[in-house]
Amino acid sequence: MSWTNYLQPLSKQYHKHVPEEYQKYVPHLWILGAGVIGIYVLRGLISYFRILREVRGLPVKHAFLPAYEQGLRARVPHIPYILPVKDFYSRPEWDRFEKPRSDLLAYTVATQNYAIYWTANPYTAQHVFTKTSLFEKPVFNARYQAAKKFGHNIISASDGDDHKRHKSVVRGCFGEDVFRSAWEEMDNTIEMLLDEDKLREGGIMEDVGVTTIKITYIVIGKVGFGYDIPWETPRSKKGEKMGFVESYEIVDRTMLYQFVLPLWIMKILPTKELRRMGDGRTAFLAYCYEMARGKRAELTALKEAGEKSKAPVDLLGAMVHAQLVAEEEARVQHGHDSVPNVGLKEDEVIGNMFIFLLAGHETTGHTLAFTLAQLALHPEWQEEVYKEVKEVCGDERPSYRDVHRLPLCLAVGLEAMRLTDIVRQLFKVAKEDSMLPYTTWNEAGEVTHREHFVKKGSVVFIDTPACQLNPFHWKDANDFNPRRHLSDDVSRASLNNAEVPFVAFSMGPRQCIGRRFAEVEMICFISIILSKYTIHPVPIHPGETKESMKERMIGSALEDVTMTPGKFSVRFEKRH
Numbered sequence: 001m002s003w004t005n006y007l008q009p010l011s012k013q014y015h016k017h018v019p020e021e022y023q024k025y026v027p028h029l030w031i032l033g034a035g036v037i038g039i040y041v042l043r044g045l046i047s048y049f050r051i052l053r054e055v056r057g058l059p060v061k062h063a064f065l066p067a068y069e070q071g072l073r074a075r076v077p078h079i080p081y082i083l084p085v086k087d088f089y090s091r092p093e094w095d096r097f098e099k100p101r102s103d104l105l106a107y108t109v110a111t112q113n114y115a116i117y118w119t120a121n122p123y124t125a126q127h128v129f130t131k132t133s134l135f136e137k138p139v140f141n142a143r144y145q146a147a148k149k150f151g152h153n154i155i156s157a158s159d160g161d162d163h164k165r166h167k168s169v170v171r172g173c174f175g176e177d178v179f180r181s182a183w184e185e186m187d188n189t190i191e192m193l194l195d196e197d198k199l200r201e202g203g204i205m206e207d208v209g210v211t212t213i214k215i216t217y218i219v220i221g222k223v224g225f226g227y228d229i230p231w232e233t234p235r236s237k238k239g240e241k242m243g244f245v246e247s248y249e250i251v252d253r254t255m256l257y258q259f260v261l262p263l264w265i266m267k268i269l270p271t272k273e274l275r276r277m278g279d280g281r282t283a284f285l286a287y288c289y290e291m292a293r294g295k296r297a298e299l300t301a302l303k304e305a306g307e308k309s310k311a312p313v314d315l316l317g318a319m320v321h322a323q324l325v326a327e328e329e330a331r332v333q334h335g336h337d338s339v340p341n342v343g344l345k346e347d348e349v350i351g352n353m354f355i356f357l358l359a360g361h362e363t364t365g366h367t368l369a370f371t372l373a374q375l376a377l378h379p380e381w382q383e384e385v386y387k388e389v390k391e392v393c394g395d396e397r398p399s400y401r402d403v404h405r406l407p408l409c410l411a412v413g414l415e416a417m418r419l420t421d422i423v424r425q426l427f428k429v430a431k432e433d434s435m436l437p438y439t440t441w442n443e444a445g446e447v448t449h450r451e452h453f454v455k456k457g458s459v460v461f462i463d464t465p466a467c468q469l470n471p472f473h474w475k476d477a478n479d480f481n482p483r484r485h486l487s488d489d490v491s492r493a494s495l496n497n498a499e500v501p502f503v504a505f506s507m508g509p510r511q512c513i514g515r516r517f518a519e520v521e522m523i524c525f526i527s528i529i530l531s532k533y534t535i536h537p538v539p540i541h542p543g544e545t546k547e548s549m550k551e552r553m554i555g556s557a558l559e560d561v562t563m564t565p566g567k568f569s570v571r572f573e574k575r576h
């Protein structure tokens with residue numbers, strides 16, 4: 001009897017509808033199907049055992065599905081071995097490294113055919129960020145692809161030539177004039193805040209996180225696009241053309257939907273509010289193109305009239321200007337008249353503007369909220385900052401000329417970021433096999449430096465919050481001590497007494513290009529507010545302890561696109 005005969009009963013049972021003359025082939029199809037599945041499972045198993053071998057020697061956790069996506073991991077239930085989110089995410093963040101006594105952890109995920117590593121060592125992070133021959137940004141990842149929705153941009157650009165091309169133009173946006181403009185707009189927006197929130201004579205700032213986002217959103221609106229953004233967004237009536245400010249507000253408010261939904265889906269969505277997302281996007285893009293073309297025409301006309309064009313002080317203008325400069329330089333270099341194919345295409349200019357909106361205000365807004373929370377909980381640091389501002393500015397209002405002379409104001413913002421990291425999950429892919437440095441320690445806290453062999457194709461996650469709270473590198477890591485960011489400070493703690501890499505803005509060629517912009521906003525906000533007011537927590541019941549307030553104001557923050565503060569208020573008290 002042929003071996004396929006054994007399968008005949010199966011075929012008869014399940015394939016009654018197959019014509020009689022083909023019935024004899026059915027067993028072969030069963031075998032083919034089972035073979036394909038078998039090969040798939042076998043390949044999976046071989047790859048799984050290969051990964052197990054690769055991660056040997058490290059504390060390892062196993063998962064069936066990837067349970068690490070930022071924003072999701074804080075929200076979905078922990079299902080052991082299937083979706084073990086708690087293995088990938090702990091609060092306090094250092095805990096998951098503390099228990100296995102290693103600042104490098106390994107993960108196997110059954111549905112992914114590469115090893116995954118997670119580091120909480122700021123020096124390993126620095127190594128991964130800066131060794132560009134060994135590690136690269138995984139721009140194929142969904143989050144970077146989604147960021148292309150409004151045009152290819154610096155964040156979605158691949159390492160190397162593509163990124164250099166974007167950076168050569170985007171860099172031109174962050175000059176001294178733009179920083180000065182960022183300061184001035186922040187200063188104006190503080191005035192707006194004091195009037196609109198009725199804080200001028202002191203009072204309660206409700207829902208701090210929402211308010212600080214509004215502040216930085218207004219600043220980036222003016223410095224980014226040259227628009228005066230009012231405190232309350234004007235709404236167009238039915239049939240009226242939507243204004244820039246309204247479209248800008250809609251795109252900003254619905255950012256996650258903008259990322260995941262194509263325009264045609266938005267247009268057919270069943271509710272009016274959802275359809276407005278699509279209208280907002282269409283209008284916003286149309287305004288951006290109109291503005292970019294207008295700027296280009298204006299700057300070209302100036303040049304043709306023989307007037308020396310100065311870089312504009314808004315980011316869009318500065319980017320168009322930088323693009324024209326890149327084209328001019330290429331013309332000089334290549335000696336021909338046609339517009340050379342250099343710098344950015346028009347849709348890439350718009351894509352980068354969208355990125356400034358995306359990356360440029362939520363991050364800074366949330367940082368300011370956590371800064372206000374820390375200051376309210378640490379009045380002694382408010383006095384230190386006040387002393388610094390008085391020494392530098394006397395009775396004058398702090399201004400951009402003081403920006404380099406207020407280091408403690410900046411340090412306060414950086415320390416709030418260190419304790420509540422904002423962009424929490426950065427990762428790179430290994431381009432080559434290499435050794436990854438890490439440390440382990442024993443019960444007595446004695447440290448051993450080690451290296452782990454990492455294969456090409458592995459993914460290394462930088463756990464930025466855990467790096468910033470690593471007690472082997474930051475002395476009294478959980479204490480709020482802004483002075484540790486000052487170069488002359490002796491309380492800075494590291495294993496080798498050197499400056500600890502600060503990873504909150506990333507490092508290396510892909511580090512945050514808007515860092516100084518954000519820092520200028522922070523220095524301006526902190527110096528002006530603290531020179532006029534003292535900040536106080538608002539207890540939710542009489543006698544609420546400091547610990548409870550800290551938990552409510554800082555511990556309640558939730559991961560979203562960035563670390564988002566929970567709802568809390570602070571009280572402004574006017575200084576006399």
Ligand code: HEM
Binds near residue numbers: 509512
């Ligand atoms: C506290 C505020 C901020 C924080 C914590 C922050 C953090 C970061 C981080 C961690 C990255 C690396 C992202 C990655 O590799 O996936 C990044 C990149 C970037 N940031 Fe920021 N950022 C801040 C403010 C800003 C501002 C104000 C702007 C612009 C106005 C900006 C523009 C950008 C851009 C364009 C990149 C991409 C750089 C590149 O790939 O070359 N950021 N930022």
